[in-house]
Amino acid sequence: MQSGFDRRRINGPEESNPPIFEDEETPTWNVGIPRRNRASFDIRPIFLQPGLTNQATGSAYIETQNTKIACAVFGPRQAKNVAFNEKGRLNVDVKFAPFSCDRRRAPMRDAEDRSIAMAIHQAIGPSVRLDVLPKSIIDIFITIVESDGIEGCVAAGSIAASTALTDAGIEVFGLVASCSAAAVREDIWLDPSLRESQESRGILVLSCMPALSTVTSIWQTGNMSTGDVLACMDACNSRCTDIHSVIAQALLEST
Amino acid sequence: MTTTSDIFQRLHPRAYLERFLAEHVRPDGRPFDVGRDLGVNVGSISTADGSALVRLGNTTVVCGVKAEIAEPELDVGLQGFLVPNLDLPAMCSPRFKPGPPSEEAQVLSDRLNDALVASHILPLTSLSIHPNKAAWVLYVDAICINYDGNVFDAALIAMVEALRNTQLPKATYDEETGRTTCSRKIKVPLELDHTHLPVPLSFGVFDSTHALADPTSFEEPLLDTTISIILSNTNPDHLISVTQLGAGHDALLSCIEAAKARCREIVGRDIYK
Numbered sequence: 001m002q003s004g005f006d007r008r009r010i011n012g013p014e015e016s017n018p019p020i021f022e023d024e025e026t027p028t029w030n031v032g033i034p035r036r037n038r039a040s041f042d043i044r045p046i047f048l049q050p051g052l053t054n055q056a057t058g059s060a061y062i063e064t065q066n067t068k069i070a071c072a073v074f075g076p077r078q079a080k081n082v083a084f085n086e087k088g089r090l091n092v093d094v095k096f097a098p099f100s101c102d103r104r105r106a107p108m109r110d111a112e113d114r115s116i117a118m119a120i121h122q123a124i125g126p127s128v129r130l131d132v133l134p135k136s137i138i139d140i141f142i143t144i145v146e147s148d149g150i151e152g153c154v155a156a157g158s159i160a161a162s163t164a165l166t167d168a169g170i171e172v173f174g175l176v177a178s179c180s181a182a183a184v185r186e187d188i189w190l191d192p193s194l195r196e197s198q199e200s201r202g203i204l205v206l207s208c209m210p211a212l213s214t215v216t217s218i219w220q221t222g223n224m225s226t227g228d229v230l231a232c233m234d235a236c237n238s239r240c241t242d243i244h245s246v247i248a249q250a251l252l253e254s255t
Numbered sequence: 256m257t258t259t260s261d262i263f264q265r266l267h268p269r270a271y272l273e274r275f276l277a278e279h280v281r282p283d284g285r286p287f288d289v290g291r292d293l294g295v296n297v298g299s300i301s302t303a304d305g306s307a308l309v310r311l312g313n314t315t316v317v318c319g320v321k322a323e324i325a326e327p328e329l330d331v332g333l334q335g336f337l338v339p340n341l342d343l344p345a346m347c348s349p350r351f352k353p354g355p356p357s358e359e360a361q362v363l364s365d366r367l368n369d370a371l372v373a374s375h376i377l378p379l380t381s382l383s384i385h386p387n388k389a390a391w392v393l394y395v396d397a398i399c400i401n402y403d404g405n406v407f408d409a410a411l412i413a414m415v416e417a418l419r420n421t422q423l424p425k426a427t428y429d430e431e432t433g434r435t436t437c438s439r440k441i442k443v444p445l446e447l448d449h450t451h452l453p454v455p456l457s458f459g460v461f462d463s464t465h466a467l468a469d470p471t472s473f474e475e476p477l478l479d480t481t482i483s484i485i486l487s488n489t490n491p492d493h494l495i496s497v498t499q500l501g502a503g504h505d506a507l508l509s510c511i512e513a514a515k516a517r518c519r520e521i522v523g524r525d526i527y528k
Contacts, residue, residue, distance in 0.1 A: 008355055010338055019322065019424055021436065097319060098321060098394060100319075104323060104394055141346030141353070142346070145300065
């Protein structure tokens with residue numbers, strides 16, 4: 001991968017390529033056979049710990065098996081050099097660690113982290129009481145240490161961001177829980193891994209505030225019928241209630 | 256909750272630290288020569304070829320090694336590449352802004368590179384796959400998750416532990432096709448020099464009188480001198496590198512003695528097990 005010459009970093013050779021393997025990876029699971037290791041509606045266990053980055057106003061670390069994400073919230077701070085704004089602004093910045101994916105990510109801003117940042121912004125934006133923070137900016141920084149599927153990153157990132165916001169003591173309407181679902185053949189699988197999402201027809205990420213029974217964001221891609229979408233939403237919505245109690249428990253234990 | 260002492264610390268950091276040092280104790284309760292707790296966790300990142308997480312007090316650094324294949328430099332056809340970089344993202348401290356590496360990150364990356372080169376931990380010739388045609392490039396990327404001072408020590412330990420954890424697939428170069436292929440089944444660890452792993456120990460000198468071991472992010476900006484000593488893991492009398500940034504003459508020798516004692520204490524127990 002060409003990272004280009006950047007004198008601000010220690011540079012390697014101009015061009016390097018990931019290794020090519022002669023033998024294929026032994027598949028742990030094949031298309032057509034039932035899901036391995038967990039039932040269709042099971043999600044990966046969530047480990048959530050608020051307050052890991054003590055330099056930040058609020059922070060959270062989330063791990064769902066192979067997905068590992070750290071999130072820190074700074075602010076609210078004064079918005080400088082911008083016109084007066086009655087509502088506060090939310091900045092979401094997502095960064096992939098170079099070693100977070102199968103292929104090394106050269107340290108450059110690529111398009112993917114921005115689309116993830118936007119998805120997370122949409123998921124948590126409606127939950128934050130920006131109306132009580134005029135002229136201010138809240139920064140949310142997310143580092144993806146290890147990724148196992150983009151949808152999982154968006155869901156876990158939203159949960160971490162909402163937890164970190166609460167940990168920072170920023171007023172929110174409710175906690176945001178988020179869950180992804182994939183349509184694989186005739187089945188619906190919750191919280192798909194990277195391998196599973198590659199085999200799916202379409203994927204949906206639903207973010208909601210279970211305490212207020214409101215949905216904050218739905219992100220759907222791929223080829224799904226309306227029935228599929230509604231079934232996915234139902235499945236995600238009911239699982240989000242469980243995730244909500246995981247977040248609440250983690251926040252209670254950290255105080 | 257903000258207490259009066261927090262406000263005093265914020266407004267008069269220097270006076271705050273002086274009051275503690277006058278009582279021969281540091282704000283976090285440590286004596287001058289004691290480092291913070293050190294914890295290492297290796298191999299938790301499955302997408303990396305080797306990884307390590309190091310916690311030094313509250314300072315947290317994650318390091319992952321990614322191996323790629325490249326053509327060697329023309330003048331050194333038998334050598335591979337070791338590319339260490341430290342990232343201080345905006346999330347680790349309010350001092351950093353998002354964007355390209357800050358000056359501090361650049362300086363630290365450079366010092367880490369120097370330390371790895373000076374310790375001869377990994378002979379670059381061991382990364383060769385085929386002379387002049389193919390060699391491994393090891394991208395050693397460390398990311399600071401929480402910046403609470405002395406990131407240099409934490410990052411260097413994380414890098415060495417990640418390298419110790421790294422396994423490369425067996426690679427073969429096909430002269431006819433000019434392609435390098437690897438095997439998933441056979442994996443070999445790096446040919447590291449396990450007798451000279453660098454053990455970094457940093458000190459800060461406050462007011463040219465007190466040498467503080469393993470300074471925190473609160474103490475760091477108030478120090479006039481920073482001393483980094485790198486010792487060898489098997490023989491603490493073997494110095495790999497000594498760096499002093501700032502003035503001061505008599506602190507260096509006492510710091511080296513303190514570093515030796517601390518090195519004997521942590522090697523094998525906390526690091527390089």
